[in-house]
Structures are given as C-alpha cells and as structure tokens.
Amino acid sequence: xxxxxxxxxxxxxxxxxxxxxxxxxxxxxxxxxxxxxxxxxxxxxxxxxxxxxxxxxxxxxxxxxxxxxxxxxxxxxxxxxxxxxxxxxxxxxxxxxxxxxxxxxxxxxxxxxxxxxxxxxxxxxxxxxxxxxxxxxxxxxxxxxxxxxxxxxxxxxxxxxxxxxxxxxxxxxxxxxxxxxxxxx
Numbered sequence: 537x538x539x540x541x542x543x544x545x546x547x548x549x550x551x552x553x554x555x556x557x558x559x560x561x562x563x564x565x566x567x568x569x570x571x572x573x574x575x576x577x578x579x580x581x582x583x584x585x586x587x588x589x590x591x592x593x594x595x596x597x598x599x600x601x602x603x604x605x606x607x608x609x610x611x612x613x614x615x616x617x618x619x620x621x622x623x624x625x626x627x628x629x630x631x632x633x634x635x636x637x638x639x640x641x642x643x644x645x646x647x648x649x650x651x652x653x654x655x656x657x658x659x660x661x662x663x664x665x666x667x668x669x670x671x672x673x674x675x676x677x678x679x680x681x682x683x684x685x686x687x688x689x690x691x692x693x694x695x696x697x698x699x700x701x702x703x704x705x706x707x708x709x710x711x712x713x714x715x716x717x718x719x720x721x
Contacts, residue, residue, distance in 0.1 A: 539687035540670040541695065545702055547663040549709040551654045553716075554663040555624065555631045557708035558652065562597075567704045573600045573697055575615060591624040601640060616640050629654050644690070645672045665702075669694050 547554045561567060562577040576598040583592045597618045617639040624631045631652040637644065648669045655662035671690045 538670050538672045539691045540668070541691055542666070542668045543695075543698060545665045545667075546655055547665060547705065547709060548661070549663060549713065550661055551629045551631075551652060551659075551663045553709050553712050554652055554665070554705065556712055557705045558631065558633075560708050561701065561704050564704075564708065567707075570700050570704050571697070573693075575599060580619075589625070589627050591622075591626075593622040593624075595620045595622070597635065613640060616644075616646075618646075629659075641674075643674055645674065646670070646690075646694075648694075667698060669698075 549557075562571065562574055568574070574597065576596075578596045579593065580596055581592075581594040584590070585592065597620055599616050599618060601614050601616045616637050618635050618637045620633055620635040622631065622633045633648075633650040635646075635648045635650075637646045646669070648667065651666045652663055653666075654660070655664045669691070671687050671694065673686045673690075
C-alpha cells in the first residue's frame with residue numbers, strides 16, 4: 537500500500553523571489569523553530585552546466601524519523617537521512633526538487649517532488665508550487681490495515697510539515713521583498 541498526495545500552492549511573489557526563499561528556508565535560525573523536524577542540511581555537490589545554464593545541487597538532509605513514536609521505538613532510530621536533488625533552469629524559470637530517504641529504507645520509502653514555476657495567470661508576479669509525496673511502509677505490508685494507518689499518520693505529518701514550510705517560505709519572501717524595496721529606494 538502506498539499513501540500518496542499532491543498539493544498546489546500559489547505564492548503571490550515572483551519566481552525569482554520564491555526560489556531564493558527556497559534556498560534560504562533551512563539556513564535562517566528563526567525558521568528552525570518552525571521546521572523543527574529538520575535537524576541538519578548539508579550541500580554535497582553543486583554544479584552549473586555552462587552549456588544549458590542549469591544549476592544542479594545535491595543536499596543531505598537529516599530529519600526526525602517519520603511516523604508515530606511506537607514505530608521509531610520498533611526500528612530503534614530517531615532520525616532519517618534523505619537526499620535532495622535540485623535542478624534550477626533560470627532560462628525556463630523552473631526549479632525542481634526531488635527528495636527521498638536513504639536510511640530506514642527497509643521500513644519506509646518516502647519520495648517528495650516539488651516544482652516551482654511562474655503562475656500561468658500572473659507569470660511575472662506569482663509562483664505556483666506543485667508538491668507530490670508518496671509514502672510506503674514496507675515491513676507492515678502483510679498487515680495491510682496497520683500499514684495503512686501508519687502511512688496515513690506519516691502523510692498527516694508531511695502535510696503539517698508542508699504547511700510549516702510554506703509559512704517559512706512566505707516569511708522569507710516578504711523579507712526579500714522588503715529588502716529589495718529598501719535597496720531600490
């Protein structure tokens with residue numbers, strides 16, 4: 537059984553500001569309280585392809601292990617390590633992030649994809665964020681109802697954390713907007 541969900545959110549900010557906020561989301565100490573499930577973020581690699589102009593980045597993200605507390609007790613791990621791959625195409629004004637767990641994979645598979653593009657109704661002023669997440673609990677497959685409940689709890693937590701992430705992104709976008717007005721004034 538796989539629990540999957542998709543969300544769309546419109547930032548009333550231009551694509552350049554929203555993607556800048558995405559890079560700053562984990563760096564600001566004020567956001568650490570809101571995003572308390574994120575323990576550590578390290579950039580492993582970044583490369584600018586001179587022919588395409590695309591930026592490729594890979595980051596390691598350590599989070600509190602997903603799922604209810606009793607699952608963390610059973611698997612004897614409180615943290616989960618993930619890899620985030622990002623492709624930014626400034627010419628096409630597109631940013632795509634793909635994140636998946638590399639630890640706890642015997643127990644759970646989580647994959648998240650996020651894409652930021654100019655909003656079709658206001659491409660210069662708004663940004664549309666499309667997020668897709670899938671969660672699969674593995675060892676409980678034989679106990680389908682139990683697995684389904686755990687997947688549902690994990691999905692609920694991911695939805696809550698997504699809302700926190702949007703809150704942080706909005707705060708950073710407003711800060712960047714105010715900063716740009718101060719510079720241009």
